[in-house]
Amino acid sequence: MDVEILxxxxxxxxxQVKWCRGCGDFNVLKTMQSVLAKTGRTRENSVFISxxxxxxxxxxxxxxxxxxxxxxxAPAVATGVKAVNPELDVWVITGDGDALSIGGNxxxxxxxxxxxxxxxxxxxxxxxLTKGQFSPTSAQGWVSKSSPSGSPDRALSPLALAASADATxxxxxxxxxxxxxxxxxxxAADHKGTAVxxxxxNCVIFNxxxxxxxxxxxxxxxxxxxxxxxxxxxxxxxKTKALINNGFGFKVAKVDDPCVLVHDPETQESTYAxxxxxxxxxxxxxxxxxxxQIQRPTFDQVLTxxxxxxxxxxxxxxxxxxxxxxxxxxxx
Amino acid sequence: xxVTQLRQEVICFAGDSGDGIQLTGTHFxxxxxxxxxxxxxxxxxxxxxxxxxxxxxGVSAFQMQFSSTDIHTAGDEFAVLIAMNAAALKNKxxxxxxxxxxxxxxNGFSKKNIELAGYSSDPLSDGSLxxxxxxxxxxxxxxxxxxxxxxxxxxxxxRSKNFFVLGIVFWIYSRxxxxxxxxxxxxxxxxxxxxxxxxLALNAGFNYADTxxxxxxxxQVEPAPKKEGFYxxxxxxxxLSLGFICAAEKLQRTLFLGSYPITPASExxxxxxxxxxxxxxxxxxxxxxxxxCAALGASYAGALGITSTSGPGLCLKTETLNLAVMTELPxxxxxVQRGGPSTGLPTKTEQSxxxxxxxxxxGDSPMPVLAAASSADCFDMALEASRIATTFxxxxxxxxxxxxxxxxxxxxxxxxxxxAISAVEQYQQxxxxxxxxxxxxxxxxxxxxxxxxxxxHRIGGLEKQSVTGDPSHDPDNHQRMxxxxxxxxxxxxxxxxEQPLTGETDDLVLVISWGSTRGGVSSAVKQLREQGMPxxxxxxxxxxxxxxxxxxxxxxxxxxxxFELNNQQIVKLIRAEFLTPAKSATxxxxxxxxxxxxxxxxxEYYGEITDGC
Numbered sequence: 011m012d013v014e015i016l017x018x019x020x021x022x023x024x025x026q027v028k029w030c031r032g033c034g035d036f037n038v039l040k041t042m043q044s045v046l047a048k049t050g051r052t053r054e055n056s057v058f059i060s061x062x063x064x065x066x067x068x069x070x071x072x073x074x075x076x077x078x079x080x081x082x083x084a085p086a087v088a089t090g091v092k093a094v095n096p097e098l099d100v101w102v103i104t105g106d107g108d109a110l111s112i113g114g115n116x117x118x119x120x121x122x123x124x125x126x127x128x129x130x131x132x133x134x135x136x137x138x139l140t141k142g143q144f145s146p147t148s149a150q151g152w153v154s155k156s157s158p159s160g161s162p163d164r165a166l167s168p169l170a171l172a173a174s175a176d177a178t179x180x181x182x183x184x185x186x187x188x189x190x191x192x193x194x195x196x197x198a199a200d201h202k203g204t205a206v207x208x209x210x211x212n213c214v215i216f217n218x219x220x221x222x223x224x225x226x227x228x229x230x231x232x233x234x235x236x237x238x239x240x241x242x243x244x245x246x247x248x249k250t251k252a253l254i255n256n257g258f259g260f261k262v263a264k265v266d267d268p269c270v271l272v273h274d275p276e277t278q279e280s281t282y283a284x285x286x287x288x289x290x291x292x293x294x295x296x297x298x299x300x301x302x303q304i305q306r307p308t309f310d311q312v313l314t315x316x317x318x319x320x321x322x323x324x325x326x327x328x329x330x331x332x333x334x335x336x337x338x339x340x341x342x
Numbered sequence: 343x344x345v346t347q348l349r350q351e352v353i354c355f356a357g358d359s360g361d362g363i364q365l366t367g368t369h370f371x372x373x374x375x376x377x378x379x380x381x382x383x384x385x386x387x388x389x390x391x392x393x394x395x396x397x398x399x400g401v402s403a404f405q406m407q408f409s410s411t412d413i414h415t416a417g418d419e420f421a422v423l424i425a426m427n428a429a430a431l432k433n434k435x436x437x438x439x440x441x442x443x444x445x446x447x448x449n450g451f452s453k454k455n456i457e458l459a460g461y462s463s464d465p466l467s468d469g470s471l472x473x474x475x476x477x478x479x480x481x482x483x484x485x486x487x488x489x490x491x492x493x494x495x496x497x498x499x500x501r502s503k504n505f506f507v508l509g510i511v512f513w514i515y516s517r518x519x520x521x522x523x524x525x526x527x528x529x530x531x532x533x534x535x536x537x538x539x540x541x542l543a544l545n546a547g548f549n550y551a552d553t554x555x556x557x558x559x560x561x562q563v564e565p566a567p568k569k570e571g572f573y574x575x576x577x578x579x580x581x582l583s584l585g586f587i588c589a590a591e592k593l594q595r596t597l598f599l600g601s602y603p604i605t606p607a608s609e610x611x612x613x614x615x616x617x618x619x620x621x622x623x624x625x626x627x628x629x630x631x632x633x634x635c636a637a638l639g640a641s642y643a644g645a646l647g648i649t650s651t652s653g654p655g656l657c658l659k660t661e662t663l664n665l666a667v668m669t670e671l672p673x674x675x676x677x678v679q680r681g682g683p684s685t686g687l688p689t690k691t692e693q694s695x696x697x698x699x700x701x702x703x704x705g706d707s708p709m710p711v712l713a714a715a716s717s718a719d720c721f722d723m724a725l726e727a728s729r730i731a732t733t734f735x736x737x738x739x740x741x742x743x744x745x746x747x748x749x750x751x752x753x754x755x756x757x758x759x760x761x762a763i764s765a766v767e768q769y770q771q772x773x774x775x776x777x778x779x780x781x782x783x784x785x786x787x788x789x790x791x792x793x794x795x796x797x798x799h800r801i802g803g804l805e806k807q808s809v810t811g812d813p814s815h816d817p818d819n820h821q822r823m824x825x826x827x828x829x830x831x832x833x834x835x836x837x838x839x840e841q842p843l844t845g846e847t848d849d850l851v852l853v854i855s856w857g858s859t860r861g862g863v864s865s866a867v868k869q870l871r872e873q874g875m876p877x878x879x880x881x882x883x884x885x886x887x888x889x890x891x892x893x894x895x896x897x898x899x900x901x902x903x904x905f906e907l908n909n910q911q912i913v914k915l916i917r918a919e920f921l922t923p924a925k926s927a928t929x930x931x932x933x934x935x936x937x938x939x940x941x942x943x944x945x946e947y948y949g950e951i952t953d954g955c
Contacts, residue, residue, distance in 0.1 A: 023800070025812065057792040059639070060802075070800050070813065075792035077642060078802025079635070080665050086632035090639025090647065091792070093623055094596050098643070098792050116635075119628035313623060320619035327620055329588055329758035337574035337755050338376045 014052070018043045021053065023073040029064060032214035034185030035132065039071055041188050042130075045195040046074070051099055058101045059088045061108035064139045065132035065211070068103040082113025085120035088127045089309065096310040099199070102129040107137045110146040110166055121175040121204045125309040128198045128205040131168050132185075136217035154216075169287035169301060172206040173280045179205035180283050180301040184225040185212060190236075190298065197300055203308050210298075224296040233291055237299030242270045245295040253294075259285050260294070275303040344559045345516060350409030351563050352417030353511070356434045357426025357450070359402040360392050362504040367404025368750075369508060369522050374408035375575040375752050376521055378565025381408045382717075382861070383575075383750045384416035384934065389605070389688045396450075396458040401433040410564040414716070414861035416749065418936040422514070424507055426450050426481075428459035435471070443475045445510065447503065449482035477556055481506055481547075488546035489539050498536075502543035509547025516562045519544055572755040578717040578746035579609035581753065582650075582676060585724025587617060588758060590646045592725075593732055594765045598640035599624045600633035600649045605688040606744040607678035610650040630655040634662035634675070641671045642801075644791035646728055650676040653695050654685060656702075656739075663737050664703045667827065669801045670778075670787045672731035672738075674724075679743040681932045690932025691745035693857050694908035699739040700886055700915070706824050708831040710734070711886040713741040713857035718753040720746060723883065726838075729763045734834055735786040741885075743907075745934045746858045777801060778811035784837075785830035787811075832887050841889035845871065845878030851948060852899035854924070856882040856912050859935055863905050866940035870948075877944060885912070888919065896920045903927060903947055905940060 021043040029035045046056060056074035060066035062081035069076025079087045084102045092100045102120075109117045109131050120127065136154065137143040143156035147168065151160035172180050179201040183194040191209070198205040210221040219226070224233035235245040235253070243253040244265060252270040253260040258281070263270065277283070283302040289295065307315075355370070357363045364385055375381045383406040393400030407417035419439045425431040427450030438444065444466075451464055465471055466478045485506040489499045505522075512519055523541050530537035551557055576584075590597035601611040601624065615624040623640075627633035634649045641647035651659060656677050666673045679695045681687025699711045710730050714723040720742055727740040768788055769781035777799040778787050790797045799811060807814035808822055844867060855863040860881045867879040880895055882888070896902060896916070902924035904913040913926040927943045929935060 025800070053798050054793055054795045057643075062803075069802075072800075073798055075798055076800035076802075077639075077669075078800065078804065080661050080803055083631060083635045083662070086627065086635035087639035087642070089627075089632070090598060090600060090625070090636030090641075090645075091643040093625060093636070094598050094640045094645040095643045095791070095793060115628050116632050119632065317618045317621070317623075324619045329591060332587065332617075332620065333584060333755045333758065334572050335574070336372075337572040339572050340378065340568055340570055342568070342570040 016047050016053070018047045021046045021073050023071050025070045027071050028067065030215050033064070034134070034211040034213070035065055035068065037185045037188060038130070038132065038191065038209055038211065039068060041191045042195060043072065045192055045199060049196055049199050051199070055097060056099045056101070057091060058103055059084045059091065060103035061105075061113060062139070063105040063108045063137070064213075065103055065105045066108060082108050082111070083116060084108070085113065085116040085127065085129065089120055089123070089125045092125055092127055092310050093313060096126070096314070100127045102127050104129060104131050106131065106133045106135060106147040106168065107145045110168060110171070118171070118175045121172055121177045121206060123309040124178055124203045124306050126203055128201070129207065131206065131208050132211040133168060133208050134211045134213035134217055135165075135220050136213050138213045138216050142216035167287050168208045169206065170284050173284035173287055173302065176280050177206045177302065178203040178304050178306050180287070181205070182208045182210065182298045182301070184210045184221065184298065186225060186227070187230070194300065197303070201303060203306060224291045225298075233295050235289070235295040235297040237273050237275070237286070237297050237301060239273060239275055239300070242272050244270070260289065262294070275300045277302070278304060345562050346559055348561050348563050349411060350407060350413060351422075351515070351561065352405065352407045352420040353422040353424065354403055354405040354420040354434055354437060355424045356401055356403040356430035357504070358395055358429070359388055359390070359400050360395070361402065361426050362501070363402040363404050363426070366504045366508050367406060369525070370511060371406050371408070371575055371750060373512070373517050373521055374406075374563070375573065377517065378568065379408040379410065379563055379752075380413045380566040380568075381406060381575055381750070381752050382413055382416045384745065385748045386933075387689055396427055396429055396455050398429045398433050398459055401430050403430070403434055405437070408563055410566050412566060414865050415934070415937060418938045424511065426503070426507070428455040428461060428465070431465060432459040432461065438474060440473045441475065443477065444471065445507070446476065446478040447481040447507065448478045449480045451478070484550060485543050485546065489542055492535060492539055492542070494535055494539060499539060502539045505540045505543040506547035506550075509544040509549075510551045513548045513551035514557060514560055516560050519548060569754060573752055574755060575750045576718060576721075576753040577609070577748055577750045578714065578720040578742050579607070579678065579748070580613055581718055581720035582724045582740075582742065583610050583613035585721040586614070586646070586648055586674070586728060587620060587622060588761055589725050589728030589763060590622075592761055592763045592765070593646060593728060595732075596640075596645040597622045598637060598645040598647050600627050600635070600637035600640070600647070601625070602627050602630045602633045602651070602655060604630070604652045604655050606680055606747045607650045607652045607655075607676065609747065610676060610678070630658035631662060634659040634673075638662055638666050638671060638673050641666075641673050642669075642791065644789070644793070646674075646732065647672070648674040648676065650678070652678050652680050652688075653682045653698075656695060656698065660703050663709065664705065664707050665803050666737035667703070667707045667709060668803050668806070670735040672735055672789070674727045674731050675737060675739045677739060677741050678747040679741060681930070687932045689744060691743045691858065691934060692907050692930065692932060693741070693743060693859070694911065694930070695741065696885065696908065696911040697914070699741060706828065708828050709886065710736060710738045710831060710834055711741065712738065713883055713885055714746055715857065715860040715881060715883050717746050717749050717751045719883070721753070721756075725761060725763055730834060730837075732766050732789070733786065733837070734784055734830060735789060736831065741857055743858050775799075776809050776811065778806050779809050780826070780830075785826065785833055835887040835890045838884050838889055841880055841882070841892045841895060843878055843880050843895055845876070847878070847895070847898035849876040849878035849899075850951070851877050851901045851903055851944070852896065853877055853879045853903050853905065853944060854882065854912075854916065855879070855905045856885060859905055859907060862935035862937050863940055865937045866944060869937070869941055870944055875945075875948060877948070882912070885915075893920055896922050901925075901947075901951055903944065905935065907935070
């Protein structure tokens with residue numbers, strides 16, 4: 011077979027990128043282009059489907075197929091795309107407002123169906139494109155244009171929601187750590203089923219440094235918990251702190267505690283990923299990496315299998331047979 | 343025993359919503375259709391699954407006309423009312439002709455039933471119905487008696503009463519029981535006792551009518567003269583489903599239905615979900631929006647994407663429809679209209695989503711709108727909607743309604759080879775590929791789906807630069823694109839059939855109707871023309887754009903009278919488009935027009951304009 015070898019630049023479209031200077035989205039775009047080349051994806055079989063928001067302009071900048079849809083609905087559009095052409099690699103680009111507020115319903119149901127789509131959720135904890143209102147992931151009490159007295163709502167954890175809907179792939183990474191970002195995106199690309207990737211992303215204009223206390227270059231060693239399969243849950247600069255079980259959650263313990271947990275992303279119970287997703291700074295380190303990765307039939311596989319069963323049961327019917335069901339012949 | 347020949351007959355089955363009335367009516371209509379009658383049915387049932395037993399609001403009814411001649415409605419009034427309880431009688435007696443027969447189950451007229459129906463005494467025996475012939479007996483009790491040898495609880499036995507009554511009605515119209523027996527055998531093959539109970543009840547009812555002498559005579563409605571071929575009874579929802587399957591096969595595309603359950607459109611989802619073996623993909627989405635979005639995604643990926651709904655669901659889908667307008671992708675939206683606004687009358691019929699279909703979107707957002715004229719016509723219009731959507735790269739709204747969706751009629755099954763639509767030949771761009779470079783004949787952009795090598799491109803809801811399809815905020819470009827979108831849709835008028843006219847352009851009055859009212863209005867006009875009245879009629883199925891010759895037809899008439907089941911909608915379009923002072927005749931009862939009422943309205947109008955001449 012004639013295989014075209016592509017590099018990152020082959021995935022760069024001619025459109026001028028129109029994000030603010032310093033926006034975290036640039037890094038994600040660049041890394042995505044590299045990952046597509048590195049993992050041997052083709053341009054024609056890659057489809058990026060987005061909703062509305064700054065991050066949802068992402069598809070315009072990739073030399074693949076792209077569909078910039080409407081607010082919150084990208085997972086639903088993607089479900090239809092993948093259902094009729096399972097050969098395609100379908101990516102959904104969304105943000106915290108797009109996926110969790112207006113599109114919350116579609117986000118939950120896409121995950122529940124395990125449609126084979128990769129959802130990249132750019133979480134900057136603010137509505138950027140509408141210029142700075144609080145979002146579903148903004149901290150309670152956060153003062154914004156639409157919340158001069160502070161946001162009245164509790165923040166929602168995107169990954170806890172994904173775990174509740176029993177997502178088969180759950181991961182978190184940061185816009186400012188290209189190597190980690192690439193590792194997570196590659197794993198998502200290879201996963202069969204709905205992959206939910208939360209990208210901690212910085213909005214330089216309306217919510218600058220929101221993730222800095224834990225993912226800033228100076229803070230990440232101390233305050234991020236890097237999840238690695240089969241490795242103990244250790245964190246802190248010199249990896250001196252650890253997580254152990256505490257009721258239905260965790261507590262911080264010393265590294266030599268005999269009960270230190272070992273990370274297993276293939277844990278079948280979604281409660282483990284749920285508990286990880288609910289670890290919040292500053293009480294806890296913020297976990298990054300692959301929380302969960304399990305195998306389950308995908309939505310398009312189920313549809314195909316049902317179709318094969320139906321064909322086996324009924325044989326093939328032509329249009330004439332189909333139209334004439336239940337009819338009687340009238341001879342004149 | 344005499345057998346009286348009838349030209350046609352209208353009957354109505356009515357009972358509690360748990361009495362199996364719809365099933366009973368359906369069996370009779372299948373039987374009549376198989377016998378060769380022309381058949382039309384009008385199911386009328388409550389929105390609640392089991393409204394309070396015995397209440398007037400819980401009555402489920404099934405009216406049908408079967409005829410030895412060509413018919414177009416389920417009839418105005420019925421000659422026989424089969425009433426399973428007092429509430430059914432109360433609810434439906436208004437539709438029974440003077441001298442008509444009431445066939446009543448006396449067991450449904452207990453003291454409590456009579457009270458619940460709002461009668462002060464038993465109407466069957468108190469002399470309050472002198473204008474009708476009443477035959478009443480304890481049909482439920484007789485059913486139980488006839489089944490007593492079966493080892494089933496009495497509650498179960500009572501359920502077969504509808505088959506007992508159906509047996510009586512089959513006897514009255516000299517029908518065979520074989521077809522219904524065969525159906526029962528197939529349907530209840532895993533519940534042999536239930537099967538046996540129903541078959542025994544059916545025969546017991548038939549024998550009861552045969553041996554008691556209360557009926558005196560039976561009737562016969564001869565088969566209608568029809569063309570040779572295969573016939574079946576079909577509902578609008580079934581016809582739509584089959585139409586889209588044919589369309590997809592002819593267009594060589596996968597059929598993808600995204601849908602969310604809603605009355606009265608759910609049967610389309612039910613029907614299409616049974617055709618996985620022929621490649622149909624159905625998706626029951628989490629909501630109406632996702633249903634439309636997934637269908638649009640499927641179209642984007644190269645399938646024939648369709649979505650089915652009713653009014654409230656259409657409200658939710660409009661943002662997606664606009665995305666389809668902007669991205670110029672094919673999508674068919676089936677709206678089986680019901681009474682509105684809001685939740686409105688879920689099980690009743692209305693044509694009140696027309697202006698919403700035309701204009702209910704932000705921005706200048708033109709979209710083709712089609713309306714099926716009968717249950718069987720739903721098949722043809724499904725083909726047309728698919729042809730237009732894929733040829734012109736546009737979403738299309740196809741209007742049906744509760745009457746067409748649930749109502750059935752005899753249908754001459756077409757030969758698939760005679761279906762004329764075929765895969766759209768893509769306009770080949772000779773130079774560099776541009777996603778918004780239009781076909782000079784149709785004005786449509788190319789349909790290039792993901793997976794196609796060398797033509798990667800991006801589309802979306804932002805305004806498009808003409809030709810390149812890049813996002814554009816340029817003022818002149820927006821004006822140009824607004825016009826291009828409008829011209830493309832307006833231009834479809836050159837690709838649809840001519841508007842037909844019944845009558846002559848020198849008749850005095852032009853009657854206009856659209857969608858599901860064709861049966862009632864055309865029957866009324868036929869009657870009046872046979873009486874010599876100069877009334878012409880034109881019935882619209884293409885509402886946007888209108889057929890090109892409609893302007894000339896309307897211009898030929900000084901007097902235009904427009905019939906529709908809403909509070910004046912298409913009449914506004916006709917006045918605005920053709921500058922004619924058209925008069926409006928409307929009805930919003932949730933029921934189709936009666937022929938008699940249309941005749942009266944036209945006659946009165948004719949009287950007004952000819953007065954003093």
